[in-house]
Amino acid sequence: MAIKSKTRYAILGILSINSGTGYDIKKYCDTVISNFWNENFGHIYPVLSQLLEEGLIQEEDSSSTRKKVYTITESGRTEFLNWLLEPAEYQPMRSEFLLKLTFSSNLPKENIIAMLTDYKEKHLERLLKYQQLQDSLNKGNDEITTDRQIFLYAPLRLGILNTEAVLSWCDEILSAIQ
Amino acid sequence: MAIKSKTRYAILGILSINSGTGYDIKKYCDTVISNFWNENFGHIYPVLSQLLEEGLIQEEDSSSTRKKVYTITESGRTEFLNWLLEPAEYQPMRSEFLLKLTFSSNLPKENIIAMLTDYKEKHLERLLKYQQLQDSLNKGNDEITTDRQIFLYAPLRLGILNTEAVLSWCDEILSAIQ
DNA sequence: CGTACCATGTAAAACGTTACATGATTTA
DNA sequence: TAAATCATGTAACGTTTTACATGGTACG
Structure with missing residues (x-):
């Protein structure tokens, strides 16, 4: 059966914005939608062949x-x-x-603190990355219509809100276990 | 090669708390850790055989x-x-x-509003479910030591904070597109 | 006595990632 | 002219889900 x-x-959506090659599609995934979607060549090329076959x-x-x-029909x-x-x-x-974390109850407290601190740091980095992405979105708005822009901004905004939630959670749990 | x-x-973790059958493990997944983990029988039983073989x-x-x-060694x-x-x-x-959402820029506004409203409702339901789970955790604390309780409470709390973030995001985007 | 739940497992299909293989084009 | 990037594809592997198959036990 078909895939x-x-x-x-994902491929049809990307091609609905711009025609391009499999390579272009991969690049789009790695940049524009990388925060919530990923694809790899091993998957893209076979699916492209199939979409072609299906017209x-x-x-x-x-x-x-x-x-x-490739162009969408x-x-x-x-x-x-x-x-x-x-x-x-x-x-x-x-x-x-x-x-x-769920099964860490028998771990020494310092290990649990280390786990949470590490998790927090990773999310702080992520937040920074999101904010940089947001800045570059705000700057490069010549090419994108304002109508389209909100659809690129919204997922990023959710990423930011979610990451901020994770950060407060880390603080909350850290102070609860200390 | 081994799985x-x-x-x-997940299985070792569950068995480190309580010995049990494959069926018990599945039930544990479906209740206690269902918010962030899932397993199915088709996976549990083969892995159990393998863990047994490995001692x-x-x-x-x-x-x-x-x-x-099964008991953990x-x-x-x-x-x-x-x-x-x-x-x-x-x-x-x-x-x-x-x-x-990213590729919805050409959709009529009412469809996008419907998408977001539906997403919001689903998350409102989820929030309610989380809060009920939290209540049942608070009540049934006879069996669980206080030390262990925070490890069951913490993932749930993250679920709540994340869901709340999604809800504010929905409102934010809904008012931005209207 | 039937329904719901307990209980175990296999096989196949679907899904996804990584490694491999190859070579063209652009840029420093 | 070397390195980086563009470009396409296959094969193997590993993971995960679903469907199938079977039967026991407890409760109302």
Whole structure:
């Protein structure tokens, strides 16, 4: 059966904004949406072949180069739109960190403090990264319409709010165990 | 090669608290740690066999019943402790909802409002569930030592703070697009 | 006596990551 | 001209979920 993973939709979504190669798609994932999505070449290329076969994307003829520039087709847009309108499926999360913490009751207190401090530091770094991303979004707004901008800003904003929540949580738990 | 997934450690962790069957382990996952961890039978039973083979757990002899009650061994505790002390690996997250939102710029405004409202409602429900769980934790504290209780309370508290962050975010974005 | 829950396991399918292999093009 | 980046793809591996198959036990 056809690949039913979400990668199809990630690719269709990216191509709905700009046509591009598999390589371009990977770059888009690693930059614009890296905070909440990731893809790898081993997945992108097979899915591209499949989308082509299904007629959801087409190859721009560029016999001159080795590049394969893909464009979304009308049926591709329809398929993508249908997916967009479905409510997002519930995703059970898995946190290795919380799993460790849950079973750390027999650990010496200093180890638990170290765990939490490390977790806090990682999230402080993440917050900084988010804020830099936000700044670069605010600066580079020539190319992006204001209407589109909020859709790039919103996920980042959620990242910031969530990370801030994690930071307060770390402080709360740290003072509770001391 | 041996299974290297985190399931090994989830199982060892659960058995480090209480001996039990594969079924008990599944139940523990579905109740106590369901907010941040999940396992299924198709995974639990093979991993149990493997842990037994490696001598990290042992079977209590209960020739009378069909039940297989597993207990963690000393080497199991050592292996688990070593894992606990390693820093948790970074986990790239994937949010289907944010993927949808990012590519929704061409959707009619009412659809986007519906998306966000639906997301908000789901998180309101989740918050309620968390609060109920917290209440039941506070009540049933006879069986659990106070020292252990914070380790069950902390993940829940993070769930609450995160969910509250999502709720404010929904309001923020909803008022930004209107 | 039927329903719900307890209990164990296998097989297949689906999903996802990493490593491997190859070579073109651009830039310092 | 060397290094970095662009560019495409396959194969292997490992992980995870779902479906299937089976039967026991407790309770109302």
